[in-house]
Amino acid sequence: MSKEDRRLLIIGIITAVVGGGIVAIVFTDQGAAVFDAICSSLVSLVVFCWDILVKSLIGAYSVPGWVLFPLTIITAYFLLSLLMAVQKKWSRVEPPLFTRYVEDFLFDAKWHWSWREGAVKNLHSFCPSCEGQLIYDDSNCDDIYEDHCDTKLICENCDYKIISTIRGYAEEALARVEREILRRVRVGEYPSNISLPSQ
Structure with missing residues (x-):
């Protein structure tokens, strides 16, 4: 069972227990009286707040009501923004393990890339000997309909040595x-000992 599944199971159990407790309390005679008292207190609080808001909008105070109304909206907006930022920070989800897989040895060359939204981005090849970035040469691909077209991966730091050859134009390679x-x-063939990429 994954960590996320365990977390959801625990949240479900807690919700069921708390909900059952609330139902048990509300449906007893004493619980019903407590529930009625809480509801009436909440209604009184809402009415009280509404009265204050109405009086501040039309009352004679040193600050006019038309100034308080936009201030209330702006304050509510900033409080909601703050609440969402805190919630986003607390509910940060761990990225999938495969996003740590950012380098490998493919087609006789070393490759580095990054991930964005589950897609490979910034794919570059490097020389296995000197770590120099390789040049892609598909100059033998003159005709689009040519049967044999190869892209050569060349290291200019190693005297223009051909590191690898991949079938197709550079984009196809x-x-x-x-x-x-x-x-x-x-298929899960990437290395199991993936470490965090060096920053």
Whole structure:
């Protein structure tokens, strides 16, 4: 059972127990009297607040009512914004494990990428020897209908050594690498000892 499932199960149990307790209290004679007293107190509070609001809008105070009304709305907006920010911080969800998978050795080259909304972004290849970023050369792909078209991954730091060759135009080669990354994530073939990416 995952951590999220356990959390939802505990919340469900607590809700059921509290709800059962409230129902048990309300449906007894004493509980009904307490429930009526609470409801009447809440109604009195709402009426009291409404009276204050109406009197402040039409009453003769040093601050006119038309000034208090926008101030009330602005204050309510900022309080709601603060409440939502606090709730968002407390309910931060841990990202999926595969988002830590940001580098691998594919097609004889080292690849680095990032994740955004479950998609591979900023995919780049690097030389396994010197860590230099590789150049993509698909100059042999002159004709769009040519059967044999390859993209060479070349390291300019290692005297323009061809590190790898991937079938297709440069865009197709990058798409092929991206599909391989997604396949490995889908079937769980990415390394199990994933560490947080270095910042």
